Amino acid sequence: MIPIKQGQGEHHVCSAEFAMAVRDTLDVISGKWKLPILGSLINGKKRFKELQKDIPRITARMLSKELRELEMNQLVKRTVYDTIPATIEYEKTPYGCSLDKVLFEMKEWGTQHRKRIIHKGKLKAE
Amino acid sequence: MIPIKQGQGEHHVCSAEFAMAVRDTLDVISGKWKLPILGSLINGKKRFKELQKDIPRITARMLSKELRELEMNQLVKRTVYDTIPATIEYEKTPYGCSLDKVLFEMKEWGTQHRKRIIHKGKLKAE
């Protein structure tokens, strides 16, 4: 048995809290359709059917569900206009924009990571 | 029909590429155990059993699987020492540390988001 030892880690609460906070953010933006939806709303307000047309292959069920979650997290605002048939608009809130910094960092890292890893055939080239 | 219209969004390729890059990052760090593992490796090298002890309730199967993924993404390095029984050490790579900026932003946002949302009873208080 070789004496390999070094930094025999006490593991602090800190790390668990860190993980929780990161996971909270993760929960808000993960799911197959949240990013496409937020992406589509960058260009301004959109109605339900517009979002559907904008996001290929999304089902009404998923669009509805994800919009509801985004709304609960206050990233998206839903406005109902009393027309017939009902007009309902979705838009990114200012708070939703507070995520931009996070998303920007993730985009930067993801971009370079793809370049780095793609050569070894790990990521789907698409 | 009320003429509600404004920013009739042409939707660019840009947004899809953005979503892809963010998702690449998401794929690397999501999964139930990746953050706890990276957290445990902050304190230095660890052996398999040490990680198991450090991360309550993780199964050998998941630990092994997640470590393999982290290794494929070059965030973690696996070193085999020719002892008996074999000694195997895992450690965060310098490249793994390049994620720190992203994780920091996610932690910051997640922390304030929990404070913001918890009052409305959306997040599990834990």
Added chain:
DNA sequence: TATATCGGTATACTAGAGTATAGCAAAAAC
């Protein structure tokens, strides 16, 4: 001989995320 340790793998299961399809109410256009 039996048991423990190390670093896992194999097999089978469960639960949750996502899909597919049909339908609804109310009015408008044909």
Added chain:
DNA sequence: GTTTTTGCTATACTCTAGTATACCGATATA
């Protein structure tokens, strides 16, 4: 009438992430 539009919901399914449990070979320890 019948069909179309809007913004969804209900039901049933599939597929994948994660869990539970047992086991492996080699060696050391009792």
